[in-house]
Amino acid sequence: MILDDDGIAAPGEILRPYDIYINxxxxxxxxxPKTGSAANLPDSAYRSNAQSFNDNGGEVVDRVVLML
Incomplete structure (x- = not known):
């Protein structure tokens, strides 16, 4: 699997068609408004917004930048 523990593809990984690179x-x-933390929500309270690679060739993840 190309994803790290944080759900994002790691630098140096090779992306192939239909690989998920952000989970x-x-x-x-x-x-x-929610009471309590997001950690208390059940899995059914979330939907997947996974991003997949949609190119014909392979690409190498050069770097990963997180912005808030």
Missing amino acids: KQSPIDTRT
Whole structure:
């Protein structure tokens, strides 16, 4: 698998067609105020927003930049 523990492809990994390079999960309901932390939400409260590589050739992950 090309994903690190954080759900993002690591530098140096080779992306092939349809490989998931970002495994992102987003809350389904973002408008209702939640009590407690997001860690208390069940898995069913999230949807997958995984990003996959959609090119014919392979690419190498050069670097990963996280921005908040």
